[in-house]
Amino acid sequence: MEYLKFGVLVWFSCAQFISNAHSADSSQQPFPTEKLLVLTVATQETDGYLRFMHSADYFNYTVKVLGMGEEWRGGDVGRSIGGGQKVRLLKEAMEGLSDQEDLVVLSVDSYDLIFAGGPEEILRKFQEANHKVLFAAEGLIWPDKRLQDKYPSVRSGKRFLNSGGIIGYAPYVNKIVEQWNLHENDDDQLFYTKIYLDPQQRESLNMSLDHKSQIFQNLNGAIDEVHLKFGTERVRVRNTVYDTLPVVVHGNANTKMYLNYLGNYIPNSWNYERGCGVCDHNMVDLSQLKEYPTVMVGVFIEQPTPFLSQFFQRLVTLDYPKHKLNVFVHNNEVYHERHIQKFWEENKDVFKSFKVVGPEENLSQGEARNMGMGLCRKDPGCDYYLSMDADVMLTNRQTLKILIEQNRKIIGPLVTRHGKLWSNFWGALSLDGYYARSEDYIDIVQSKRTGVWNIPYMAHIYLIKGEVLRNELKERKHFVLEKLDPDMALCKHARELTNHREKDSPNPETFHMLRVPKGMFMYITNRHDFGRLISTANFNTSHYNSDLWQIFENPMDWKEKYIHPNYTRIFTENYLEEPCPDVFWFPVFTERACDELVEEMEHYGTWSGGNHEDKRITGGYETVPTDDIHMKQIGYDKEWLHFIREFISPVTLKVFSGYYTKGYAVMNFVVKYTPGRQAYLRPHHDSSTFTINVALNSKGTDFQGGGCRFHRYNCSLDSPRKGWSFMHPGRLTHLHEGLPTTNGTRYIAVSFIDP
Structure with a gap:
């Protein structure tokens, strides 16, 4: 099933094959790619969309966007059926191209998709398949399990259609999408499935599925089949069951976090020979700014914490203009009131502002963190929000500058507990949303692999852009969710972020239909040594010092x-x-x-x-x-x-x-x-x-x-x-x-x- 709001059309022209363009005989010459055109349907520039565009640019795909800025009416595809709006946009795009028999169209999702190979490889594999239209395949049937018996049997490979990937000659693709006469929020995968399961149409349009993931790799139900294959130039995904190297990797259904993990490597994000290939892209040069950004620093003392005076001293010695720092402190421990009082007396005139909320306010952790973040959100002059727990001992005075320069919406520095693998991030999540160890976790913690890593969970310290708080994270209770601790709640909100029509919509009865999944990427960087995490587990405060x-x-x-x-x-x-x-x-x-x-x-x-x-x-x-x-x-x-x-x-x-x-x-x-x-x-x-x-x-x-x-x-x-x-x-x-x-x-x- 399609879980996001856009498709990708890859079109290619090959005039010298007009007479036999629809034959995939092995004697054919390879398709040229000079006239390749990628049409991507995307209503918003999400982090996933930008990642997709980066992979397309890396392989020199020419991309034109359809539907950008258009209101999404395709349903809440992350939770139920929907996505019909994508078919409508594809149908409109195909109307003027239906007579071009030398065009090959590739339609794929973008928010949750990465190219792992170039257009030459896609076209060669399509020729070898010897079909007019080829759909992606997966091992799970969606959305109507009652259709299972109608699927043709296969000796080997995936049996069921996935509409996240379609490749075919333009006239034939047009014959499929011109049949669309449903609503924007009807299910696109069910539409394609019913056409494919019609034996007459399947034969007349010469349709098949990419059963062995030659071109399309859908990750849902197939994570165990996929491994990274490291090369000297770039990293590939290898399907170990069919021994294939898919060109299009699709994180459909609940596999988007695994796609994020793969995206840390493919196509050129990181490899052993060259290290991080994207870490310096789109960075901010602070030396070129007229003045440094203003930062709200939220400090949270939620349990008795050793070496608090050293923590505050490191805050004072950060290499950043203090008149650009506003400090908010939430202290939940009476024991630490004397430490904070002493720090305030010595440094009350150092920062632009200094606000303390003490244990007498009786705030929960989630409430306190919402308050700190809210101070930046409601201040138009707040450029960044830096959240720091008191158990973070920063040893790198450049930390704040480094994080700002990386120019990510949410990013944290790697900090670890001395001599242990305990850190402030998780590389993966279990099915119940808690810790799972990713394959690369130990190498990242031990800095055997250095870079900027897309991860599903972070805590203790992170930097968020102020504009993100005022737009994507404009709701005020991101740290409160069910029974999750505050950091887990924030990360879940960010990962599963949705956008929807405001309550003053002129058509309020459709309010529930307009949710647009636009999960935000969170990053951890270990390009520098930033510091460490202090253990608070056995801190006995019964002593004077x-x-x-x-x-x-x-x-x-x-x-x-x-x-x-x-x-x-x-x-x-x-x-x-x-x-x-x-x-x-x-x-x-x-x-x-x-x-x-x-x-x-x-x-x-x-x-x-x-x-x-x-x-x-x-x-x-x-x-x-x-x-x-x-x-x-x-x-x-x-x-x-x-x-x-x-x-x-x-x-x-x-x-x-x-x-x-x-x-x-x-x-x-x-x-x-x-x-x-x-x-x-x-x-x-x-x-x-x-x-x-x-x-x-x-x-x-x-x-x-x-x-x-x-x-x-x-x-x-x-x-x-x-x-x-x-x-x-x-x-x-x-x-x-x-x-x-x-x-x-x-x-x-x-x-x-x-x-």
Whole structure:
């Protein structure tokens, strides 16, 4: 059955074969293509139509459009019978050509069709078929199953007619379509079927079906038969059942998403040798614009999300004029109100506008997303709408510019979860509309295939043109649909988008008949590295600075936030110092890490007081006590030991060559030195193979005095740098003491490693 609103007519003239043009004997010379003309019936320039035209241009088909701008009255063909308007347009086009016996007419759909080969191949295969008219064939009968027994039997191949593809000599095609006297919304496939099933007409018009998909490949009921065949120049579709290379690929019925997948490759969209062949087509050059487009940025915090401050910082550092950015934030979590307040206070004058809707509004996710999108829709000056979930960590400052330059109606950057195949798109959908893995999903996620990909579902981050919101997506509740989550609802609305007569139509009784399927294409690009998705699944907000606990779930973001930017220079540039013999000093923590660890300890608040009696340790007695809080007391022992293994052990191997640490420690704690409680620590040996001591605040700013003296070498470290650690042997050689803190409060983090 035809599911879209247009047909394609391919006409070709061959004067030298006037006497025998209707014979397909193999001795004939190939048809020339100089007079080839493609007439495509299309009422609107949909994404599918533009894709079809691209494939036609690639093979040098000459195309003229019929019916463009005409109101569609052919019924809701995506859901029921219809399409008669296509036959009427074809009939009108054929009236002036019926006497041209040297014309060959090819009629095909366009919204859901791609050419995989050129006109020479089509004409050669038509000659070889040795019929006056050839229809496409499929294995499923539509729309009247009662006609099944009237179909001629076939030994091999598809048995039933599909009107999405017709090829024949002009006089014979005209004899078929001139019989049309039905309504615009009557079914075109049923019309052709009844003519074909009439034995007398089938014989007199010499009609047959393309049983083995030599020319036409209908995908409905045949997806398992079809595979991509990659070549050096272009990609073909191969029917593995009949070992044929169809020229016309038709995504009829519910196979349009699979056609979109095929369209990512055929005819020249992508191959292994040349990569993406269409990614640079019709791009926008921002450097040539008088001013940058205005963008509404919708930020959605729908669940507790780690590293929110980093998310906002990346928003501020996007390489895009801030006076062209309007920001809308929906925060559904009370926990994050302090983070947003701090960001607003620091950046309230940075953007063109900044609006926050908080948890007190009690909006659902769908309602909040509709609100954000609506702010752009109702503003004529809003050129683009960028929707971002707070779990997207953009590492590419050019992301917004790149997306705009690709010039797609809806496009998102590929972002993935670190070390996993989890991403922000699906390559295919299951029959119930949920996730299915496409053949190319892993290669796209891992950037083994890079390009701009037509996909059925995206989430987390995407850019939509403002004009699209005000035209195709002008309804206001795209994020609410049945039991689907908001992103699935939006994508379903976009994929199955329809257009229809407005309610003030002069003929309102036909309102239900005027729906025009015009599914919108959604794209994902992985041409650049854009960033990653943060895991929010196990984010516990019971801590004061809960990001500290994310070392396992989000190791990349944890490292970026908490590990000193010069840490890697330890290994590449030997960036460390040895202020005393076998005492090594190196950067490990950012200032933010130091501040948050101190805040966490003070939030816990129960310091030991520096007493000898200590129930926290084996035996209950500490010989050289400190005023401290153990990592275990705040539930941070596993995370701290992982930090030691990941970031301290490599330094140990570098400075203590030949020693392989187990990275294990029982005593891990933060010490607080103040003149009024405990100002110093008497000389002692640590119960460790080696010890680390990380300075958590700054001398001269936060405290005076302090430091560490090693007796054996009469060597002192009296100027600790915030975030730097010194590492020294524990028992036997390095007797040391904590020098007095004379003013303020000094904090250090200590671990006795390999006791």
